Amino acid sequence: MAKKSIKPKNSKTKYYLYSLITLFIAVRFYLFSEFYQNFSSEKTKSGTVSKMEQMVAIDEIDYSKLDDSICMLKKTYCEVPQNYSHIVDCLHSEDINVYYLKDAGSCSLCKLTPGFVFPIDTKETVKVVKCLAGSKPARVPFRVRSGAHSFGGTSFVEHGFIVDMKRMRRISVKPKKKEVVLGVGVRVGEAYQALEKYKLLVIGGDCPDVGIGGLSSTGGTGFTTRKYGVMINTVLNYEVVLPTGDVVNASFDENRDLFDVLRGTGGSSFGIITHVTLKLGPLEPMYGFLRIKIDPKSTGEWLHYFVSIADTLSDDMMYIYTYLFDKFTLVQGALTGELFSNSTLQNEVVQNLVDDAKKRGVDIISANIFKVPYTDLWKYTYGAHAYSKSVNPKSTWLRDYREHTNSEYNGVTSGYICTDHVPLEVFEKLEKHYFHPKYRKQLLPADIGTNVELFGGNTFSDEMYGVYKGKGCRAIFTTYPKRGDTPEKATLIQKFQAEFWDILRPYTNYSYRGYEDASHGRSDQGGHVGMMDFHYGESKYEVMTAKTKFDPENIFKNHLSIPTIDCYEQNLCQ
Template structure:
C-alpha cells in the first residue's frame, strides 16, 4: 500500500471518528441524561411535540431539542446539569408569553424547562408574604391571594406567567398605587449554571437580587419560586371605561398630559387607540363615587362620549380587566396569534400634538390590524424608586406606549406591515419619545436594546452575569452578556 493511500485511509478514519452525532444520537444521549427527571419529557418525535411548542406568538416557531415539564426543583437541577454536560442551550418557559419566543430558546435545538407544574402558592398571613412558584399564571395568583385578602400588583392578562413577568418589572393596573411586581419581591430561589439552588435577597447574593428584579428573565439561571410582600385587597374596586370620539383624540392626550399625574395613586388608566376607536379603561381602588370625583377634571378636559363605572370586588375587577382571558372561575386561556410589537416610554410633559397625529396616521394607514396602548405610569409608586435600586431603570416616565400589530397570514402583506412598523418605530422614537423601551415587550429588532431596556444599569448587569454564569449557559438573542463590550 502506498504512503499516499495510507494517508487517505487515515484521513477518512479520522473524519468518521470526529463526525458530528446524528439527531437521533443527540436525542438518545439527552434522553438518557434526563432519565432521573420525574416530569414529562417531550421530544421532537412525540405526537404532542407540535402542539407543545406553540406559545402566545405564532409569528415565529423554534424547535427545541426537548421540553422538560419539571415537577420539582430537582427536575430543574437535573435539566441544567444535562445542558452543561451535553453543551446545549437551556431556557425556562413560565407562561409562554415571550414576544420573541425566547421561552423556547429564540433558536432551534434548546432544552426547554417548562415551569407550569411549579405552581404552589404558600401564604404566610402573619408576615403578609407569599412564596409563589415560578410556573404560576397571574389569574390563579390573583384569585388565590384575594381569597386570603391579599394581592400583588401585576399585569391584566391572566395567562401570563409570573416568572417572566415579575423578573422583567411587571407593570399593571394597580401599579400607580403599589408599583411593579418586581418591587414587591423579597427573595428569589434560582437554579444556577452549576445546577445549585441559590437564594437572592438583600441578605444573600444582593448583586444577583438587584439584577433579577428587572433583568432576570432567563439571563442568570432558572427561577423556581419567588417570595412576594403582599398588599391588602381593598374592600371595593371600581372598574371604569371612558369612550371617545376618534376625531377628538387630541383632547384625550391633553387630559393624559395635563391631569394624569394628579390623579390619585389609587387610580390607574390605560388608553387604547385604533382606527375608529378611542377608549380608556381603568381601575380605582375605591368606590364608584370616589372614582367619579377623582376623574371630574380629567373628564372635563377630555370630553368622553360615554362613561361606565362598575363598583365590584377586587377579583371581579381582575376578571373584567382580563378581557375574556378567563375560562370558568380562575383558569386562564391562551389566545395564540401572530403579532409584532414595539414599546416606548414617554416622559413628562407627554406626547406632543405632532406625536399624537403621527401615531394616529400610522394606525390608519398600516395594512394590518394595529392598536396603540398608553399606560399611565407617572405620579405613582413606580416613580418613587431610584433607577439604580433595581435593574428596572424606567422610573421617571409619564406613560408607556405599546404598538401591537396582528399579522394577516399573507406573507407579502405581513412583510409590508413589519417593514412599516419597524420604520415608524425608529422615526417615532427619535422625534417624540424617550430613548427607552420596556423589556417585557421584548423586540428582537430593537437597535441598542442593551441600553434601551437597561440604561445605565447595563454594565452592572454584565458583571453580575460574569459572576453567576461566566460560561453564558443561559443565553438567548437578547440575554444579558458576560461583557458590556
C-alpha cells in the same frame, strides 16, 4: 402523714389564680406560635415551607395525557440525533422524562425539535440544569419558560430543549406577614384566585395567564400599578438554580448583586428561578371601573392630555390605559381608596378629567363608572371569559409550541415617555397615521394592537428597584403587530409598525424588557451592544458584571439575554 393540699381561702382568690394560669398558658401558646412562624420549617418537594404557612392546593397535571399532540420520548420511540442523545441519556438516568410533539399522529415519528422537560420541584430542576449545562462538548441550546407568554420568544428554541416550569405550582400564604411564596409555574390569575379568601392580592399583572417567573423578573405592571408599584418592587426573595446546579437565595440580605439584576432583566439570564416570595397588598371588596369613549378624530389631543396628567392624577386611580380602535379610542381605569369610597369625590375627579380633556379639544362620546369586584376587572378589560379560561392550564400550555416563532405577534415594541413635554404635533401625527385609510381599510385593530399605560403615582416608588428602566417616566406606548395571514398583510403590518415608531421613537427612552425591539439588536445576532445600551444605559456594566460572576460560560442565553463582559466587549455573543 398525708400532705396538705394548698387551697385558696375563698372563691375570689380561686378566681384570680385560675385567671393567672389561663393567661400564662395563652402567652406561652402565642410565643410558641410566633417562634414557629419565624424559625421552624419543614422540607417538602417544592422547597422550604413554614409550619405557619397555609398551603393552597392546585390540581396537578398529567402532562403526558394533557394533549394528544405530545408523546413521551423513550429509546424505543424515536431515533435520537447524536447531539441530543447524551442529554436524553443523562435526563433518563435521573428519572426525568423528555417529551416531544407528535408528528403525523404517531409517537414513532416524534418531532425532535424541541424536546420538553417538566421539572416538578427544585431538586429536579437542579438535575435538569446539570444535564444541560454539563453537556459539553456538544452543548445543545435550551430555554426556560414559566407561562409561555414571552412576546419576544425568549422561552422558545427551535433546536434543543425547553425547560417548562409549569409543574412548579406551589402557593404558600403567610397571611399575618402579608407574604406569599409562589412556584414559578403558577399563573398570576391563579395567585389572585388563591389569595382572594385572605383579602390579599399580588401586586402587578393584569393578564391572568402570565407566569409568575417571567412577570416577577421582568417588571410586572397591572391593575394596581399606580397605587402600589410594579411587581419587582414587591419581591422579597428569589430561589435560583445557578448554572453550576447550586441553589441560592437572592434577596436584600443574600446575594444582593444577583437580587438587584434579577429585578428587571427577565429572560433567565443568570439561572432558573424556581420560587419567588412576594409582599402582598390589600384586596378591597369592590373597585370603581372607569370607561371613557373618545371620538377617534380627537385621539391626538387626548394622548397629549393623557400623558401630561401622570404626575397630578391621584394614585387612587390604580391604573388607567388608552386603547386605540378603528371606530373610537377607549380609556379604562380602576379606582380604589378614598377616590372609590367617597362617591362625591369620585364623581368630581372623573368629571374634572372629562372637563379638562374637553378644554384640550377632546370630543368625549361617553364616560361611565361602576362598581365591580377585582376579578371582574379582567372581564371588562379582556372579555367575559378571560379570567376563567386563563387560569386553566389546559387552555394555553401548548398554544405556541407548534411553530418556531413562539408567538402570533411579530416584533412587539414599546417605549417609555420620560420627557416633561411631547409636542401636540407628535400625537396628531400618530392619530393620522393610525387612522389612515390605507391601514384602516385592510387592517383590523387586532392586527396592530396599540395601547398606552399611564405611570406616575407610586409606579416606581421603591428606590431599590433593580435595573428596571422606567423610573421617572410618565407612560409607556406599546404596539402588538400580528404576523399576518398573507404575505401582503404581513408587509402592511410591518410598514405600519415602522412608521409608527419613526414618529414616536425620538421622544421615548428604553423599552419593556419582555418585548423584542428589533431596531436595537439581538444578543444572538451581534446586536448585543445596541441592545444593552438601549435597555440599560449606565447600568449595563452592573448587569454584565453579575452575568460574568454567576454565568461566566454564558450557558443561559437567548436573543434578549444579558451578555458577559467579554461577550459585550469582544463581540463573542453569537
